[in-house]
Amino acid sequence: MNGSAARWSLAALLVVVALVFAIWPRGDDAGQPTAGQGTAGQGTAGQGTGVQQDRRDADTAEALAPLRERASLDACPTPAAGTASGPLAGIVLECIGDGSEVDLGQALGGKPALINLWAYWCGPCAEELPHLQEYADSVAGEINVVTVHQDRNEANGLTKLADYGVRLPGVQDGTARIAAAVGAPSVLPVSVLIDADGNVAKVLPQPFRSVDEIDDAVRAELGIAR
Secondary structure, eight states, X not given: OHHHHHHHHHHHHHHHHHHHHHHSOOGGGTTOOOTTTOOTTOOOTTTSSSSOOSSXXXXXXXXXXXXXXXXXXXXXXXOOSXXXXXXXXXXXXXXXXXXXXXXXXXXXXXXXXXXXXXXTTOHHHHHHHHHHHHXXXXXXTTSEEEEEEOSSOHHHHHHHHXXXXXXXXXXXXXXXXXXXXXXXXXXXXXXXXXXXXXOEEEEEOSOOOSHHHHHHHHHHHHOOOO
16 A cells, blocks of 8 residues: 555655646746737737727728818828938828828928827817917918827817817827827826927917917027017
């Protein structure tokens, strides 16, 4: 009986050792993703890239076409020659007015800019945007004024711009890449003043309540007056 028990104990020990060896991590497996995980920068099936979508799947070109026609937004700035510098360099977004892609760093290079971060559900944004339109009209050619819609519902963004009568050029940034690049806080609206070299002159997490307030801020930080 004792001999049989000893043999069973030895057999059980061998099974345990075999199992431990089977599941013990190997050095050549380190850093490899498990099935279905993927790695940073790799796309998953159906997405094409590892970058999150900036708009909803429902916001197709066909669905947005009548909204874009109604909004009739100004064209996004044309990329300038040369290499873009500053935090916006290499950020490619969709121009909300026509669906084209724009490298914002390249497009704004060589001219000062006021970039306004907003969303369709933001009440202070609704009050501020018409002032930005009036200001942009008064300084045409001196500074680029560009809106950045910071919500994935692009259709609602276009609808609100049309309702507000705002025709400013804008980009769709549902994943807030611009806010992250310039260090903007998690509030809306935020205006970002960019100098002609592409560097951030000032981040203003506040709504403008008049054209004069906008003019004062741009004059103080960028040296541009109406």
